Amino acid sequence: MNLKDKKLLKAAITAVGGYVPDTILSNEDLEKMVDTNDAWITSRTGIKERRILKEPGKATSYLAIQAVNDLISKKNLDTSTIDLVIVATITPDIHVAATAAYVASTIGAVNAFAYDLNAACSGFLYGMSTAASHISSGRYKKILLIGADKMSSIVDYTDRDTCIIFGDGGGAVLFEPSTNDYGWEDEYFRSNGTERMSLRIKAGGSLHPTTKDSFAQGDHNIYQDGKAVFKYAVSEMANAAEEIMKRNALDGNTIDYLVPHQANKRIVDATSKRLNLNQEKVLMNIERYGNTTAATLPLLLNDYESKFKKGDKLIFAAFGGGFTWGAAHLTWAY
Ligand code: UT7
Numbered sequence: 001m002n003l004k005d006k007k008l009l010k011a012a013i014t015a016v017g018g019y020v021p022d023t024i025l026s027n028e029d030l031e032k033m034v035d036t037n038d039a040w041i042t043s044r045t046g047i048k049e050r051r052i053l054k055e056p057g058k059a060t061s062y063l064a065i066q067a068v069n070d071l072i073s074k075k076n077l078d079t080s081t082i083d084l085v086i087v088a089t090i091t092p093d094i095h096v097a098a099t100a101a102y103v104a105s106t107i108g109a110v111n112a113f114a115y116d117l118n119a120a121c122s123g124f125l126y127g128m129s130t131a132a133s134h135i136s137s138g139r140y141k142k143i144l145l146i147g148a149d150k151m152s153s154i155v156d157y158t159d160r161d162t163c164i165i166f167g168d169g170g171g172a173v174l175f176e177p178s179t180n181d182y183g184w185e186d187e188y189f190r191s192n193g194t195e196r197m198s199l200r201i202k203a204g205g206s207l208h209p210t211t212k213d214s215f216a217q218g219d220h221n222i223y224q225d226g227k228a229v230f231k232y233a234v235s236e237m238a239n240a241a242e243e244i245m246k247r248n249a250l251d252g253n254t255i256d257y258l259v260p261h262q263a264n265k266r267i268v269d270a271t272s273k274r275l276n277l278n279q280e281k282v283l284m285n286i287e288r289y290g291n292t293t294a295a296t297l298p299l300l301l302n303d304y305e306s307k308f309k310k311g312d313k314l315i316f317a318a319f320g321g322g323f324t325w326g327a328a329h330l331t332w333a334y
Contacts, residue, residue: 013175027041051169064172124298131143198321258314260282
């Protein structure tokens with residue numbers, strides 16, 4: 001395709017799908033595993049239960065593929081017409097080989113290229129920018145963006161700081177050129193790598209390769225300095241959303257929905273308060289799934305899909321390891 005003749009196209013979400021495993025890990029279950037209790041978890045995070053992918057041999061690609069199957073069950077999609085598959089994840093099936101390539105082959109996206117995107121809890125949000133840009137260029141017409149994480153594979157279930165928070169899940173959306181001028185409108189993204197040790201897996205990378213000691217020290221599990229992350233997330237998620245609203249002349253009345261990363265109900269409450277949003281405009285499902293990292297935003301879209309109307313103004317906001325964060329504005333296209 002000759003790009004010289006192309007004007008930029010607007011990208012729209014034209015289908016969504018989601019999947020969470022059947023096995024429930026409740027706060028009561030966690031009470032038997034670590035020194036915690038339902039009242040503390042509920043009041044400090046808003047989480048009541050999360051889903052866990054238990055079956056051996058099933059990994060992040062399974063969550064992703066199930067989410068795509070759900071999308072396909074709702075939208076007639078010939079997978080051989082997909083141009084690109086992006087999987088946002090921090091829990092790839094295996095290192096080095098992109099999970100997205102395996103997902104693409106398994107779903108029959110035989111004419112697609114595929115790659116993973118790692119921006120932790122902001123992965124899906126960043127991925128939306130990537131997918132929208134590919135569509136805007138005019139070069140590709142169907143992009144499957146998936147956010148999926150098997151967080152249970154990196155959580156230490158003796159560490160109450162992290163095991164109460166995370167769950168497993170996957171969500172998928174299809175991006176196509178907009179046919180009605182609704183779609184990706186604007187984005188504001190930032191990152192700060194000086195804070196990378198506040199939320200990380202220390203070992204297994206090129207800085208701290210795997211050793212016997214790294215296993216013994218639990219350096220292959222996820223760690224977070226909860227307080228530090230909380231403070232930063234509260235202010236930057238709201239700052240980013242506020243900026244995107246200002247730039248697009250939006251306010252609490254004219255926004256239809258806030259789609260916020262589900263890390264902690266208190267972070268979402270603080271963000272929506274600063275944005276002057278009524279509670280019914282703030283999408284939440286953290287109570288049932290916990291923090292599924294790259295899957296939170298597409299799982300929200302999937303859970304609330306039936307509520308959305310053509311032209312609805314959505315604001316997305318996320319914050320995650322890296323640090324990475326941002327906000328975006330999208331108008332719903334169907
Ligand atoms: O998604 C990517 C970004 N991630 C986030 O945005 C997560 C941000 N952080 C958080 O959500 C919160 O910091 C946590 C939920 C992780 C922790 O909540 P907190 O209100 O910051 O708790 P804290 O670490 O300040 O601990 C308060 C108290 C402490 O006891 P003392 O020292 O006050 O006696 C902790 O020992 O709560 C205690 N505590 C617990 N008690 C029961 C910490 N974890 C638990 C627990 N159960 N699981």
